[in-house]
Amino acid sequence: MTTNNPTEHQEVIVCQDVQKWYGDFHALKGISLTVKKGEVIVILGPSGSGKSTFIRCLNRLEEHQEGEIVIEGTTLNYDVRNIAEIRREVGMVFQQFNLFPHLTVLENVTLAPIHVRKWTHEHAEERAMFWLNRVGIPEQAHKYPGQLSGGQQQRVAIARTLTMEPNILLFDEPTSALDPEMIKEVLDVMRDLAQSGYTILAVTHEMGFARTVADRVIFMDAGQIVEENTPGDFFSNPKNDRTKLFLSQILNH
């Protein structure tokens, strides 16, 4: 017993036996996971293992068919009010950035706060500039996404997510579509966020990030969580055979 503060150990994401099928294909075979506030979790696994599907279930971009997902006390079900509530609190960053090409960077970032949070334009723009500063590209605010490099676009996408002031951040392979020299600028931002107390779930292939930043590493294969471990043990001392194979494949080339 180190502390009595209830928020310290608050469980912000609770998944119970989550199942999902695409037609006949069983994509998620009973995922159970509990995430505490402020935890940084990296999800690893071979392609097709269901890691993207899983985190996309957390804000209802995909629908799970069985099991229960509770996020900050709100159950994710068909009720659109719950979905809206959860999407306000959960931010997501995509592999392909998915910025809105017809809006300027600033409009991209302020859109959701103005229309979802109902902030005034002035307040939204002030917060947007704060976050654009934080990700290091305030000078690009009036450009269009098509005029930016991949790394800058991804940082705009992160600012767009953060301006909504979410408590939980989902990263879906945020660096996979980037040129190698741009990966670092995005990882630096993510590292910065991890240290500022956000609850983060990241699907990534950046082993360095997983090793240094994650509180827990989760390894998924064929729709199941195969291993759950601290990064230190996961990389140096994996328990599961499938994990060992995966690590040998990615580390020995």
Added chain:
Amino acid sequence: MTTREPTVPITRQRREIHFDGRRIFREHFGRSWWLALWLLLLAYVTLLYTLNQFGQATLTTTAVAVIWLATLSATVYNEMTHAHHPLTLWLKDNLYSSVTNALLTLLLTLLILAAVRGFVDYAIVRASFTTDPDLAKATLAQYEKAGANWGAVIANMRNLMVFRFPRAETWRLTFVVGYLGLMLLASAFVYTQQRLRRSRIRQGLNYLWIITPIVTFALLLGITITPGALQSVLVQTAVLLLLLGALFYASKYLLRRFQHAAVGLALILVWAAAVAGALYLTLENVTFRLNPDVAWGGMLLTMIIAVFAVVASFPLGVMLALGRRSQIRGVPWWLTGLTAGLLTIYLLVNSSLPALASARGLLGSILAFWPLLVLPIAYLFQKNFKGNVVAAFSTIYIESVRGVPLITVLFMSIILFPILLPPRMEILSTWRVMAAAALFAAAYLAENVRGGLQAIPNGQYEAADSIGLNTFQKYRLIILPQAIRIVIPAIVGQFIGLFLDTTLIAIVGLVELLGVANLITAQPNWLGVRREPYIFLMFVYFFGSWLMVTLSRRMESRTDR
């Protein structure tokens, strides 16, 4: 010093001629039999036509031929010496790039010159411009081949523009044209200014545009205040505007304060009641003097129908496109089956049995069982649309309308529709034709917009979802702006077609621009006038289409990113 070195000119080097006759022959003539034959034929036709034109218009033809020969030889010489002047380079790239093109250049220049000369001769030199029919007849009689009798068009200009719109009410038209002109000018300025994006001016202009159709239609219908009621109307309008304004800001506040669907629904009801009440109070003190079936005609009617069809079909088309793609949870199969079964039994009992009793012959007896068709229809509905009523309705609507020619829809609206109405209820032909044009255009527009929607990557939907936008915001802010931008060229093409297709309503009896032109050719004091009104129409429609194309190109280039 007796011998002088041969001096090399510094400014001008001698040109070396590169000429490879065999290569030129191989590349330009000997590639295939067809090419040789074609060149022979083309050269023959060009030669014949040029000689023919020498006889008709010696001076121009000689000038053209000399210029052609001179520029062609200069180009060929420069090409052989590998030293092009910018002009000859342009000529080589655009006019003389091959033997075929060189010959075609001459042939087409002569053809175009002949056509232009013929038209100028007909339309200006040998034409009459007087509006006095007798004088025009005398003027035209002096020519062996009489030219255009523009007097018929000029004398009928008012008919062409507004047809039977009462002269006493012309100020209404002047006002509407002036108002719309001002609005368009203001919009052209305000909507292109980045710094006015969120300004009050722009908002005010938006509101003005919303009331513009009401103002326009009211004026064109001859809205008149009942004598003696002017004061009460003014007071009433002021009060109503204040109340509606207050309601507007109240609902804005309420929607922001209580974000709940019930509030929205209640506000919609309140607004409907408020608008209905305002209309009722206003209509009490005004009358509409003009009957559109009589008063509207010519260019006025063409413009009203075209603009209405464009404006009204747009939201309708977008909704149909979204409807066709909708993926809402459908009616479950058992419910469809149950409903269809009960309906079939009900119809069999109530319609088939009496029909069977009075049926004559085998065919009649078989036809009496028509309610059985409900079952396969229900089956197809479930199979093709999985019970999705919205998608089924949109798809069936779009495909049925696209399967019917516009003229059929117009005839249906004029001839069939009145039969379907309850007795003693009447809708004016003008309204029916306007509705028909808009509903027709909506189906085509829906398919265009659907094409744009399909071009939007899935990631845009996901991003919009993930930042918490609701479905309406997602489409309004993210999806539709992009989708419609993609299909602007297609939509403008469709609207040009619609504008030109308004001529079809002349066939169903409304006298729009083409109808007036038809009438002019039948006027006794302008006997013999056949082509002139149609030539005038050609220019009007060409100008209208050109305007739309130019505007759309502006819009595209502005949104090109």
